[in-house]
Amino acid sequence: MILYEHEAKRLFKEQGISIPQGGVAKSPSEAAEIARKMGKPVIIKAQVLALPGVEAGDAQTAGSPEEAGRIAEGLLRKSYHGQQVSELLVEEVLPVQKEIYVAIRVDGAAGTPLVMASLEGFSDLDEEAQASAKLATVHADPFHGLKSHEARKMAKALGFTGDAAVKLADQIQRLFKTYAGWNALNAGFNPLVMTPEGNFSASGAFLELDDSALFRFPQFRELSLSRILDPLAREGKTIGVTYVGLEGDIGIICTGAGIGMATVDLISKRSRPANFLETGGGITEKQLADVMRLVLKKPGLKGVFLNMYGGINPIHEGAKGVVKVIREDKVKIPVVAKAIGNFQEETWKVLEDGGVTVIRTIPTDQAVEELFKRLGK
């Protein structure tokens, strides 16, 4: 779950990180009011759920409350990645002596958090740029976190000395504490600004929480559902499955992520999948009925393809849910299913009795061919 920048900054502040003075506006008049209260030039940032590297919302500076209102009006009409901007962060403009970019993410191969800092921006923080001399990196210990001597070494590597190095190291360590404390996947300063007086402030911030850790943070667990922008994906989440909307017209239901991706890949060779959907383990008759109805909601669907493995999943139970929906909702488009594993014979019988074309061979490519035949492709 990616947080809005203003939410990330609130959590940063709780950890003792300095952030610019400012507030959140939902209308031009609110933006003008915040600017008036501050009595100085402001920067207005469109709030979008995105990590660095993906196009984020625009930011513009305003010299007066009136200008702030006008800029806010423009930004609130914009959308990025299909996200309509509804909130703006209005902040003081900081005088800049230096900008420091810091990112913390999970290094899967090392199995540890990776802390990276650079003076050059985030294009520098890619895998390939890791050898760059301008980049300071530390693999943090999963138990002890980023140690203060490691943070100080990073600050020195970036060319900071004396008091500035100590202050910068402190801010980086506080960022790490935020990252670890909230069980985050990604956290960063984008950038951290050093002012001519030698103070540091997180002028840009990002934080992505781990969906698997949200059971520890009930306040975000509730919020996370509303952050899924696609209504069908949101409904999938409430049913307990992963739904990713795609552009096409073949509905897909799979009982695992790997087979789901393979199915989407294979159908894409000659046609266009409407979605990726994987149930994970523990399906029931009711869940598959809900899943079937979810997939069928996409307008203009030409067919539905099911790819099911009975390992952890009782697919014979799931099959009952599928045929129930075909019968009750009078589904007329072709439904083709491949079902293999424990209870496969029972599953085949339930599906065939319910009007589903059943493929009994294992390779998904052959099953997809059968689907194309049924669709006249």
Place this chain on the structure above:
Amino acid sequence: MSILIDEKTRVLVQGITGRMGAVQTMHMLKAGTKITAGVTPGRGGARVEGVPVYDSVGEAMAEQEINTSVLFVPAAVAEESCVEAVDAGLKLIILITEHIPTHDTMRIRAYVRNHGATLIGPTTPGVITPGKCKIGIMPAILFTPGPVGIISRSGTMSYEIAGLLSTEGIGQTTVVGMGGDPVVGTSLVELLELFQKDPATRVVVVHGEIGGTQEEKAAAFIRQKKMTKPVIAYMTGKVAPEGSRMGHAGAVFIGKRGAMDNKIKAYQEAGVPIADSPGEIARLVRKDLKA
């Protein structure tokens, strides 16, 4: 021969009295796995499918012969359960549990490895050496003994690959689910190393996905001639939209990071043939077995 598990493996099931633990214990016993004990705190003295249940791993180890643990525990207690298994001296831990917080997994991985033990998973279907030992949730009917090793980032893809090879009369030494999370206990390179050393394995099939750098590192390992047996790759997630997690927490790419192109290029440069479809995997394996 095989890797990780064989007929000498004696299994402890942590979380044996849970819904999933109990059902999967039944399936594993049916497949011939030697399960000697189970653990659920507070349920000591009970039996599941005839298997004695203990309150702790230590108590189970004191009374039964055990060398491997498989965990079906809730995500919130996965870390403490793995630590308990390691502290009791177990050297192979197979963590089936899904949706474990990544920060917990990083600590689990480090703890297990620091104690000289091996962790498979999390979010893994488990490991099967067909005909000898099945530890995990895979449907045993799809697997047959033979000369091919399989490593997969997905449960269902490992079933598909093993199943289609089996129907063509090509069996498997061992099939390992690496796990679909961003952090897993044992890397693709480490598993290739085990198959390289296993005399019975003649060909290895690796299923990869978008996300992470496992495939790139495996390709480098193969280029350095540290893996000399034929490797065949199959990749999924080719048409995934940027930034979407495709069911596995680890199956996501942002910009170049974790993108499919890097992985395909790395395998191509290492001379690893990439199957275009599951059906093609069998053809490529057959070619290598004849060579």
